[in-house]
Amino acid sequence: MRKKLVAGNWKMHGSLAENAALLAAIKPALTGIEAAVCVPFPYLGQAQAALAGSSITWGAQNVSEQAKGAFTGEVSTSMLLDFGCKYVIVGHSERRSLYGESDALVASKYLAAQAAGLTPILCVGESLDERESGVTETVVARQLDAVIRVAGVASLAKAVVAYEPVWAIGTGKTATPEQAQAVHAYIRGKVATLDAGVAAQLIIQYGGSVKAANAAELMAQPDIDGGLIGGASLVADEFIAICRAAAK
Ligand code: PEP
Numbered sequence: 001m002r003k004k005l006v007a008g009n010w011k012m013h014g015s016l017a018e019n020a021a022l023l024a025a026i027k028p029a030l031t032g033i034e035a036a037v038c039v040p041f042p043y044l045g046q047a048q049a050a051l052a053g054s055s056i057t058w059g060a061q062n063v064s065e066q067a068k069g070a071f072t073g074e075v076s077t078s079m080l081l082d083f084g085c086k087y088v089i090v091g092h093s094e095r096r097s098l099y100g101e102s103d104a105l106v107a108s109k110y111l112a113a114q115a116a117g118l119t120p121i122l123c124v125g126e127s128l129d130e131r132e133s134g135v136t137e138t139v140v141a142r143q144l145d146a147v148i149r150v151a152g153v154a155s156l157a158k159a160v161v162a163y164e165p166v167w168a169i170g171t172g173k174t175a176t177p178e179q180a181q182a183v184h185a186y187i188r189g190k191v192a193t194l195d196a197g198v199a200a201q202l203i204i205q206y207g208g209s210v211k212a213a214n215a216a217e218l219m220a221q222p223d224i225d226g227g228l229i230g231g232a233s234l235v236a237d238e239f240i241a242i243c244r245a246a247a248k
Pocket of ligand 1: 209232
């Protein structure tokens with residue numbers, strides 16, 4: 001039986017004081033519930049200190065595909081490991097669209113993360129234009145194939161996939177449970193054509209304006225195995241309610 005995993009993506013939000021309050025609220029409320037928070041790089045040490053020994057793990061929102069060297073402004077996998085990270089998000093649509101990350105670069109980051117022992121949360125998803133043009137599956141397949149080509153399908157046994165329709169991220173427009181389920185089933189089916197065992201175990205999160213009010217319906221879908229949560233992960237009560245809905 002697959003487990004469900006909810007991960008918060010704090011994006012470029014927070015401060016030492018705000019994070020301390022948020023972490024202090026979610027930690028006791030989620031005792032025994034596996035969840036994760038992906039925080040901005042400067043706050044990894046704070047997350048580590050606050051969450052060590054709890055059921056909440058932590059990670060980053062990006063990583064360099066390079067191991068070390070003259071790459072000003074970049075952060076390596078070994079640096080994330082120094083701060084006890086378990087997860088790293090790769091290929092978030094904001095990185096793809098605002099920072100020009102290609103499928104190939106995302107695949108390199110995924111490979112580097114796994115080689116270091118981090119679990120990549122690989123984001124895939126279509127834009128509104130792409131959905132309206134009927135190419136959702138083509139886009140998601142292309143993004144997945146870029147990773148499978150370089151890392152192999154077996155690598156997905158040590159990864160999480162997050163289906164995040166770009167038109168639903170931070171917009172307040174959630175995919176309906178049926179729309180999300182259809183793409184999740186497509187992803188699992190596609191992986192199953194290559195390796196049925198990996199597909200059956202693969203955690204596929206949904207992301208895109210998930211909140212306490214719509215979490216239960218989304219999490220009840222057979223191929224939705226948790227969520228990647230942006231805005232609502234910054235609000236303790238919302239994040240707690242989403243994690244509890246997934247754990248039911
Ligand atoms: C995200 O940033 O991955 C995300 C899904 O954001 P939001 O929940 O705010 O739509």
